[in-house]
Amino acid sequence: MKIEIKDFCIRCGLCEDLYPELFHFDHPSDSIILKSEEVSGDLIEVAKNAARDCAIAAIHLKN
Numbered sequence: 001m002k003i004e005i006k007d008f009c010i011r012c013g014l015c016e017d018l019y020p021e022l023f024h025f026d027h028p029s030d031s032i033i034l035k036s037e038e039v040s041g042d043l044i045e046v047a048k049n050a051a052r053d054c055a056i057a058a059i060h061l062k063n
């Protein structure tokens, strides 16, 4: 499964706070960095939860 963060992400930092195994807030570039753009195993559930929890639906998942 692939993860994508859309350009309209407001960089609230919630995804990094809740799911640091997948997301990193890179302060110098003021952007959210994916630690992996392709997830498998236990990280699939983490990615689904992150997509659900993002208040503006900026995290998209694709099979």
Ligand code: SF4
Residues within 6 Å of the ligand: 005, 009, 010, 011, 012, 013, 014, 015, 016, 032, 053, 054, 055, 056, 057, 058, 059
């Ligand atoms: S939770 Fe959503 S809006 Fe907030 S930083 Fe993460 S992707 Fe961006």
